[in-house]
């Protein structure tokens with residue numbers, strides 16, 4: 001049962017979260033010509049994220065940052081692990097994908113900034129990490145933050161990783177996917193997608209939003225297909241949720257083109273900040289549970 005009881009820990013952390021930090025990470029990631037899963041740029045962007053998270057985690061002996069090698073292509077996924085203090089075998093996952101795509105080209109220099117899809121999700125996660133570290137927060141369960149490779153070409157990075165967790169009998173108690181968080185295309189703020197996700201966890205996420213972000217409006221919708229990495233975890237038998245920026249058909253119209261830029265989301269990250277705050281509440285509420 002999903003109990004919400006960490007208000008004294010979560011609320012002070014929420015106030016520290018800043019849209020400007022999220023925007024900077026989006027700009028940094030968008031500066032690669034592309035982050036396509038087979039290019040040198042795509043490999044370099046993964047290495048950049050590993051370095052970025054490693055620098056943030058320096059000094060925390062309970063935090064490790066590794067890259068997950070995918071045999072079929074050069075781009076690696078990045079996995080940050082905060083080992084739980086007294087219930088480490090139960091694992092909470094926050095995810096987003098670090099790759100990008102331009103539907104009209106796959107060369108080394110094809111422009112695919114992927115600011116919204118999905119630098120916004122990685123940036124939202126990175127701000128969660130920054131505030132957890134700044135607050136000295138130490139979870140009882142293990143929390144993993146994952147930047148998946150090769151999402152755009154068939155959820156391939158997350159498929160490898162979710163199946164690896166299943167094969168190793170890892171007790172993942174919940175997964176949240178952040179893919180596209182910064183284009184406010186619809187009337188509601190956060191849309192919980194109900195297909196390829198877990199309904200009980202979706203209810204919990206809705207309760208987190210009403211508890212911690214009471215001014216936000218929640219919508220519901222369906223993709224109709226396996227539209228992001230949450231589906232890899234669901235098919236591996238784990239519970240996942242996919243909070244998304246807009247209703248179907250009202251999402252960022254520039255994705256998968258050279259125009260998926262920070263400027264085309266207004267050069268600000270106020271929408272993404274809502275998702276970062278929701279993700280922090282999710283990770284701390286689930287991460288604070290003992291055995």
Ligand SMILES: N[C@H](Cc1ccc(I)cc1)C(=O)NO
Nearest residue numbers: 117223227228247248249251
């Ligand atoms: N297809 C997804 C984006 C996406 C997800 C849901 C909806 I509705 C529309 C678009 C993608 O490109 N993920 O990288």
Ligand SMILES: [Zn+2]
Nearest residue numbers: 117118179180
């Ligand atoms: Zn995406």
Ligand SMILES: [Zn+2]
Nearest residue numbers: 117152255256
């Ligand atoms: Zn995409």
